[in-house]
Amino acid sequence: MKRIYAKGKSILDEGVNCGKTSGLPKIISIKGLRKSFDGNEVLKGIDLEIDEGEVVSVIGPSGSGKSTLARCMCRLEKIDGGTVTLSGVEITSGVHDNGDIARLVGMIFQQFNLYPHLTVLRNITLSPVHVLGIPPGEAREQARELLAQVGLEDKADARPGQLSGGQQQRVAIARALAMKPRIMLFDEPTSALDPELVGEVLEVMARLARSGMTMMVITHEMGFAREVSDRVVFMDDGNIVESSAPAELLANPSQARTRQFLQRLLAGPGKAGSGVSAYGF
Amino acid sequence: MGFDFSLVIPRMGMFIAGAMVTIEASMLSIFFGAVLGIIVGILRVAPLKPVKMAAACYIYVIRGTPALIQLFFIYFGLPALGINLSAMASGVIGLSLNSAGYVGEIVRGGIEAVSRGQWEAGKVLGMSYLKSMRFVILPQALRNMLPAFGNEFVTLVKESSLLSTLAITELTQVGQQVRSVTYASFETFIIVGAMYLVMTTIATMGLRYVEKKWSVA
Ligand SMILES: Nc1ncnc2c1ncn2[C@@H]1O[C@H](COP(=O)(O)OP(=O)(O)OP(=O)(O)O)[C@@H](O)[C@H]1O
Ligand SMILES: [Mg+2]
Secondary structure (H helix, E strand, O other): OHHHHOOOOOHHHOOOOOOOOOOOOOOEEEEEEEEEEOOEEEEEEEEEEEOOOOEEEEEOOOOOOHHHHHHHOOOOOOOOEEEEEEOOEEHHHOOOOHHHHHHHEEEEOOOOOOOOOOOHHHHHHHHHHHHHOOOHHHHHHHHHHHHHHOOOHHHOOOOHHHOOHHHHHHHHHHHHHOOOOOEEEEEOOOOOOOHHHHHHHHHHHHHHHHOOOEEEEEOOOHHHHHHOOOEEEEEEOOEEEEEEOHHHHHHOOOOHHHHHHHHHHHHOOOHHHOOOOOOOO | OOOOHHHOHHHHHHHHHHHHHHHHHHHHHHHHHHHHHHHHHHHHOOOOHHHHHHHHHHHHHHHHOOHHHHHHHHHHHHHHHOOOOOHHHHHHHHHHHHHHHHHHHHHHHHHHHOOHHHHHHHHHOOOOHHHHHHHHHHHHHHHHHHHHHHHHHHHHHHHHHHHHHHOOOOHHHHHHHHHHHHOOHHHHHHHHHHHHHHHHHHHHHHHHHHHHHHOOO
16 A cells, blocks of 8 residues: 555645635635425535645444535535535536536545546546546546556456455445545445454555645545544534534533433443544545 | 148248238338337436426327237228228338337337446446437447347237238238138148247247347447
8 A cells, every 4th residue: 555655746636725725715605504304304504615735534323414525515415405516516406517526525435436447547537528528538547647646557458246345345435536636525435344444445545644635534434534534523413513623522522412422432332432543544 | 530731732932922022011010019119118218207208108108008009000091081991001110010019119228228437437437318329338338238139020920910900911821721722720820830930940040140240348
């Protein structure tokens, strides 16, 4: 895995502003976001702002609306109220096509969702060629470069089914990056992986974070939340309960509900707690 | 009682000519039926209610009426509307339209069997509904559908015997002609049956091969 830390500018860094951004408009601005499923309100007016280059981990109990929030941010769900503005673009206004949105935001799924009938390389080049209109040769070149950066240059011609879960998720990350999005969303990217494969994916994500990518990561990996993210957001029952620096939120949560959640996470057996300090970032 | 193939064997040329017509009609119908059926199947799952309903109606009518009546309608019925088609054209169109109904239903099932995550991946990677369908969903659906497709092709080869009723000299019609001059009914239809079996076997084996080559790793 050492090679993915290679020095120098890479595609991962391109177009991403690594500088201080406090005075600039937020790259992610969510206001009063509401979402219901058949009368059941799952997001109850979410307000969330994220700076360019910021890495935010989202934690919270099952069913609290974390996935729904991420899905509303890439138009996989229609929203019932409020606004989602990414890089100044109000994505739910209805005037933007899927290609416009894909240039703004990439999404990584728990189940990878690679295209099983295509090679790894074609998985990555499909949208650049058919959505962005990049010439195929150029797209392949870029795809190989991205594969090298996630440590999989030798898997270009493999089918997803021939790869381990960790390798599949790294391909999924390369595939999303090929659209050159300004924001990356991750919905429990390592929850479907065998424990021994979690590290390689988190490592790629940590590197992406260091390259200056704006990231929102829904995760149960507390090690990642603490050591890679700039901020941790705790969600419960369709609300953001608390949002602060990882050291603060994880060590001294100000809300009782956050405290309860963290205590259960640390005490309880099972995979939810397995990430704590397991990966030395 | 013994069987006497001596009257039938000299007419082997007729059987082969008939089989060629059967193959020609079947291949054309399989091709047009598949193309049309894929379109029907895609429309059947379209995110537009009227389109979806129209495709559903088509499938409903085709599957709910005998293929023979569909053929009669085109060959004997359409001239009443001023549309005169040759027997072969009527036959191929009839079988294609018929097959499209069944293929449409197979395609619908195949598309619906592709996981929602594939649609979602296509969408967040910027593809429109049609692009996702074309590059992501349909290729997977077609691979999943190959066995069902194979059954439909074999069915179609057999159903092409209905064309004999339109006086097309395909294999079944040849059988009837040979029988009526030789009276060797048993021998004639043994040969006709065997030739159908050879054709369906080859079709099945061909599809197995394609299935293997195409299967998702
Ligand atoms: N498509 C849907 N239809 C109906 N209800 C849904 C749908 N998607 C999510 N929900 C409901 O919305 C609520 C929030 O779901 P969501 O998946 O956002 O939670 P989560 O925080 O991601 O949970 P987990 O940690 O288990 O992934 C849950 O009660 C869930 O049952
Ligand atoms: Mg979730």
